Amino acid sequence: MIIWLNGAFGAGKTTVAHELLHLLPGSTLYDPELVAAGLRAMLPKERLAHVDEVQDLPSWRRLVVDTGAALLAELPGPLIAPMTLLEQEYRDEIFGGFAARRIPVQHFLLHVEETFLRGRIDQRAAVDGDAVRGWCLGHLPRYGAALPWLTADAHTLETSRLTPRQTAELLAEGVRTGAGTCQIVQTPAPSAETLAAGVLFFDDEDRVLLVDPTYKPGWEFPGGVVEAGEPPARAAVREVAEELGLHLTREPALLIIDWEPPSPPRFGGLRLLFDGGRLAPDRMRDLLLPGAELRGWRFAAQEEAERLLSPGRFARLRWALRARAEGRPLNLEAGVPVGG
Structure with a gap:
């Protein structure tokens, strides 16, 4: 199973994911950003220049699914994937790919009110630098535009006033009750024409x-x-x-x-x-x-x-x-x- 933690850049998804690991026995952190880093290292700069960010690469979306499936062949699961997805078509492609492999997905949205979110971004920038602040703040309009479909698709947790541990405890309960389960029913990926x-x-x-x-x-x-x-x-x-x-x-x-x-x-x-x-x-x-x-x-x-x-x-x-x-x-x- 995949537990996908969605939310704005800077919302604290990775921090919460580490807390959630302690509450779900056998769980493993699966960071799709590592897939993106690998592509950045291997692809020529001419190819990367044609996309705004690595998520726009079809190869990233395929590899996120293939890597998740490969990890679940080695590990008992679940995999906890903290990754912002703001394009509904990318959500469809990735979650549909998991469904074709009979891998269930629970989709959670960690929503933070903008005032609190900006504060968290500032705290992170104090460690990681102003470039991180600019990246996170630059994506806020896209996050706002995506909220209608995100809240309709994912199980939403309002985390503005919660600590990472409190958020993880709510997530663990949501996982146990099946909250955010994607109902996609997909046939296996074809192996021939x-x-x-x-x-x-x-x-x-x-x-x-x-x-x-x-x-x-x-x-x-x-x-x-x-x-x-x-x-x-x-x-x-x-x-x-x-x-x-x-x-x-x-x-x-x-x-x-x-x-x-x-x-x-x-x-x-x-x-x-x-x-x-x-x-x-x-x-x-x-x-x-x-x-x-x-x-x-x-x-x-x-x-x-x-x-x-x-x-x-x-x-x-x-x-x-x-x-x-x-x-x-x-x-x-x-x-x-x-x-x-």
């Missing part, structure tokens, strides 16, 4: 329905991986029923088939998109969201979809819209049509 089927639904303005998964970054089309021996169109029908409560009366028509090439660590595979047609307003009101898988849904025009989707997914959407307009499916490779 996969076949996935998605469905495009539209509203009366021809905007496309997108969903926001809790277990990976970015927005996506409703759908999922086709199970062994399952017809793809039937898998698409099953997935939208499970995800959104939408029950299609017939198997939808194919719009595109796209071969996604391997791109380590991803294996790639075939990606199919089907036409779910236009949703009437009464059916939209019936849309359901399984909280463990999807955070939200929205209809998006093409321009908005380009901002929400990854480049590969958006390329599929563009060609799927073309196929829908022309009334014939298209065969793609890496998002580009092939053949006649």
Whole structure:
């Protein structure tokens, strides 16, 4: 198990983590900052210059999961990870990666009122220097902007007037009662190419329905991986029923088939998109969201979809819209049509 201690820079997460070690037998401190330090030492400065901070590197997020899993193979656990995560997409990627490895996560937010927080930052700067003060204070606006999703996702502890020991005691009780448990249910990471089927639904303005998964970054089309021996169109029908409560009366028509090439660590595979047609307003009101898988849904025009989707997914959407307009499916490779 991972006990993830989140909060503003300077909130005292690492100090509390050391106190918590004494209250949870068998626990181990797992500091993802050490992963970041390793990447800073190994990556060329030209690569690091392209990101604002190490968390922006996909390799850091992958290594945080892989290192945690490797430690739990050696140790009984739990691992206590004091690390600020202010980007919800990074949270989704990391916690989803743990879920795919069947590693549960309890997410705690150690919240400190700003007046008290600035005092703690000043105390830390007296030891570590003004550069630390500038770093911590510079991230306060981002922390404030992240609070709505943080408080909704994590079990929040108000620690402004608590000592590290008192905070650790509250955390230990929260761990015992299962507070902050992430409900992500994720299939194991693929070990070979996969076949996935998605469905495009539209509203009366021809905007496309997108969903926001809790277990990976970015927005996506409703759908999922086709199970062994399952017809793809039937898998698409099953997935939208499970995800959104939408029950299609017939198997939808194919719009595109796209071969996604391997791109380590991803294996790639075939990606199919089907036409779910236009949703009437009464059916939209019936849309359901399984909280463990999807955070939200929205209809998006093409321009908005380009901002929400990854480049590969958006390329599929563009060609799927073309196929829908022309009334014939298209065969793609890496998002580009092939053949006649």
